Amino acid sequence: MKIDELAQVIAADIPEGAYVNLGIGQPTSIARYLKPDSGVVLHTENGMLGMGEVVPAEEADVDLTNAGKQPVAELPGAAYFHHADSFAMMRGGHLDVCVMGAFQVSADGDLANWHTGAPDAIPAVGGAMDLAVGAKEVWVMMTLFTRTGAPKLVPACTYPLTGKACVTRVYTDVATFLITPGGVRVRETHGLTVEELATRLDVPLLAP
Amino acid sequence: MKIDELAQVIAADIPEGAYVNLGIGQPTSIARYLKPDSGVVLHTENGMLGMGEVVPAEEADVDLTNAGKQPVAELPGAAYFHHADSFAMMRGGHLDVCVMGAFQVSADGDLANWHTGAPDAIPAVGGAMDLAVGAKEVWVMMTLFTRTGAPKLVPACTYPLTGKACVTRVYTDVATFLITPGGVRVRETHGLTVEELATRLDVPLLAP
């Protein structure tokens, strides 16, 4: 499943009227597939509710960007606030859903998405840790395997963590997983069977 | 010295451009004697900078009151904010001066102004403790003696404290005192000599 198709799947799963933060990178594309009448309100951690889509350069306003510093639109009903208020909103558990990319997710829902652990890498965390502890639901959008074929849904993260036991769903190109107290449940697959998935992952899977 | 005269003395001592909180009761009257060109900005803890004077009932706006719940005016340059922001301003040390009434002040600058300690009294503290720890200068405005003649400037407070070592000046009907690291200094007297004062107080006094 391509990124755009996956973004549509996720968009369709976001409840009506939800307050949602879409992380930088792939999750940003989900905005394109939210139905206007869904009443979903997008939050951007740099200080806004009611964020619209990314706009082309010729419509850019330097004072109006998303968390990835791309120019965006302002929707009717929007509100601006400062950073301490924005992160109070996140940390305080007020966002219904956030969707983030990930390097790895563990079977317990641990999230690793900020640091590869490489000794020469310059670390950068931004608001990921605040979202991980704050949103009511943390969903991950990622490819299930790295370019070299290593699974990114793992028994335990080997990369430095962003948050512990925070992820509740993992949307990938080949399957959607629910992280439940009983284990990782396959919600649906895209092209692969659950058995094929099971052979490629070191994580025990519960059938749909 | 009458209350109104004392209010004038205090008003004249407030530096130009200072941000000031005037406590409920007598200190409220100081506002009347601030010169318009002094640039002094009044804070009220219920959420406003740029508060004007108390207004008569016929001009009252129920949405615009001081900390004593009296109707007040709004001056040009005013700003409204919520309670957490208002008390962050107080606690964070941003007010230059606050002036409060007191039951007792100790020689070390301890302040008692919220509770007589009487067992049947209903306690009420409001914002006094926040002002006591927060304002850069805490000034007290009070009569020096109770109606029964007991001094209110004392070696140690017998009433429950509002704040410790916070008062820097005590303005009273008969004298103004500075609380300094070296002790209580008489800045000026109104009608009494320092010697007469000394005989009526249990606090050692430094001459002006």
Next chain:
Amino acid sequence: MKTQVTDALTAVQEINDSDTVLVGGFGMAGMPVELIDALIEHGAGDLTIVSNNAGNGDTGLAALIAAGRVRKMVCSFPRQADSWHFDSMYRAGKIELELVPQGNLAERMRAAGAGIGAFYCPTGVGTPIAEGRETRVIDGREYVLEYPIHGDVALIRAHVADRLGNLVYRKTARNFGPVMATAAKLTIAQVSRIVEIGELDPEHIVTPSIYVNRLVEVAP
């Protein structure tokens, strides 16, 4: 989730006995009188009320106290010339009082709304308020450890709302509303006027819609 526009009685239906209810207002400024009237009619009791004062005169919070619905008041300034209902209930031992300095009341609710577990606060050090409490010296200054105040419900009054639930306030009636809205599981706002989405300037919104669950329009 989507803010609902309802009448006052419908808005308060989910308030249960023993709930903690945050009630906005500083005296009568910002007091959601009609929501409290609805709560009285609704009938929930044994409530813990968090509000700056303990009622003024005979309406609003004072009426709720007079109706015997309040088990405990958490407030900074219960004793006022016109707080007779609280006074008589308190002296009769029928209502409990937790006295909290005004700034701590605001900051503890802010902490609840902001996901802060506890904070070190200088207010009240060396006073009876701090007796028996955990303290710590940080950079040479003493602080008291303060915990969040969470509400099951917040009843607040704002000036204008849009249908999405964004709020603006009026003058010092703003007081506790924006803080309480963040600190409760269910926030019900009484407003003088509801306008269409887009009619409020995004730069001027004080309480974003995410904090508001129910809107009740009550003409002033």
Next chain:
Amino acid sequence: MKTQVTDALTAVQEINDSDTVLVGGFGMAGMPVELIDALIEHGAGDLTIVSNNAGNGDTGLAALIAAGRVRKMVCSFPRQADSWHFDSMYRAGKIELELVPQGNLAERMRAAGAGIGAFYCPTGVGTPIAEGRETRVIDGREYVLEYPIHGDVALIRAHVADRLGNLVYRKTARNFGPVMATAAKLTIAQVSRIVEIGELDPEHIVTPSIYVNRLVEVAP
């Protein structure tokens, strides 16, 4: 005390070597470029800079870093496609980095401005950010103890100011400005326009004048 209206170079005169300077902006939105240019001209060095990013491109904070004036960066997101000046200084061991999650950066400055001694924060629990730090379990949840970040100076950019020093911002350029203004001993605001006292609506002011010491008008 009274806010002064000055030119940029005069405004930054009191910044000293080794000061901690809070610099507003999220990327270039809200970045006080002309104040930073003035700081470069003024010459203070060995600075600790607190800002969300570590400079973008060649102007503003990036230019200050390139000029070798920054000993340490405290920020949440130093690594960006256009953060080449920081990257090369960092890899050459010429600049120190303290990485702080974005919300902690904001909240720690808010705490500084609000007189909070420290606070328990859930962010980063179980991650390298929390390693070796004091933690506490409150109501079954683990928190890390976080301390305030105080600035000697804050350099921020707002949209319009009145002569008293009240500020309003524009869109997401608001970001760290209101928080930093509260957390520094000296706050210098660059604004696009200065209006007379009374021209800003008291309901709309985001940063009250009490937090602003110097105003510099820079036409956009």
